[in-house]
Amino acid sequence: MPVSSNITENNSLLTITIDGKFDRSLMDDFRASYYNMDFDNIVIDMRNTDLVDSSALGMLLNLRKYADNTVNEIKIINCTTHVKRVFEIARFEKRFTIS
Template identity: 35%
Template sequence: MAIDVKEKNNLITIQLNGSFDVSQYEKFKSICEGYKSPEYKFEIDFKNTVYMDSSALGMLLLLREQTKGDKEKVQLINVSGTVLRILEMAHFNQLFNVETVD
């Protein structure tokens, strides 16, 4: 799986492609560590993500911790299918703003 990153006006968009799982841990962590300043906001784009595992949930929690739990700092966008069900089962829709795809 590839992770693509775009930065525009302190908004960091991280696009996940394929499966978001333990094999992306190091790359995802290093991306997040590169944007530790409080002015950064994150969009995690799940448009091309078909699956995520429990380690992916942990990665999202690490990003949430980095942003001090501010729901306005981390948006999960283009969420659908299996990924949406996993996030809902883990109650991540209460921890993050989740934008679904119709």
């Protein structure tokens, strides 16, 4: 499955994993991975993400907006050089912790 999620037992951390292309085709699955869930922090693991397009950037911004008042931190981790460059161009480091 291209989008999977896991939440810790104490609801402190939601981990979302994206495999392959992060594009419009994942919109419903991505939203379902966090919507109506209770958690303190979010980690988005992009270890196996090949491509991030503009709709993916929009989905991440929607997540940020959705979680703004309830989540302490959103981290995007394990980005490839190409994916990290897309985030740099979009200036996502101002809204997310990226590594």
